[in-house]
Amino acid sequence: MTVRDFKASDFPAVCRIYFEAKREELKFEPYPFNVTPLNQDEVLLAAFYESDVIVFDDGTVRGFAATFAGQLRALFVDGAVRGRGIGQSLLDAVLARGTEGLSLNVAKSNGDALRFYARNGFSNVGETVRHYAGHEIMYLKMQLAPKLGEVIA
Incomplete structure (x- = not known):
């Protein structure tokens, strides 16, 4: 088991994981979503390739x-193996x-993602509204808190 750099041959698996995990991410929103596959979403695909x-x-x-530029844009794990430390391994890397x-x-x-990031030292620093599939979704902006004794520039 290893965390490694993405290569082009990984793209089909990444697209499958994204599609399934995006539905899971949004399942508690008050309306159903038709998730656009990563390879069909021009904006997200461009962001993916610059990351x-x-x-x-x-x-x-x-x-x-x-x-990209100090922001974790995505962290998605295959639902069949979620809860086995894969997300933690990716975040640690x-x-x-x-x-x-x-x-x-x-x-x-x-809630699961919020608890995961809080356990890893992230704190809520604000809110933002993002649009997906024609719906507004409320997102929390989270920032990694500095370690005790670190100086913030």
């Missing part, structure tokens, strides 16, 4: 994370790359 992407690979790609002050947006209705 630094890593994957968790145990012989099969099981999850991925994407970062992102943090090991030295992304200081890492920020992210997480759907306010996604």
Whole structure:
């Protein structure tokens, strides 16, 4: 099992994981969503390709994370293996790359993700409304808190 850099041959697995996990992410919103596949969403696809992407690979790609300019844009894990430490491994790998002050947006209705990020030192620093599939979704803006004794520039 390893976390490694994304390669083009991983794209079909990443698209499958994204599609399934995006539905899971939004399942507590008050209306149903038709999730647009990653390879068909021009805006998200462009953001994906400009990001630094890593994957968790145990012989099969099981999850991925994407970062850009100090923001964690995506961290998605295959639902069949969720809860086995894959998300933690991906986040640890992102943090090991030295992304200081890492920020992210997480759907306010996604309690599992909110608890995961809070356990990992992220705190709520605000809210933002994002649009997906014609609906407004409330997201919490989260920021990685500095470690005790760190100086914030």
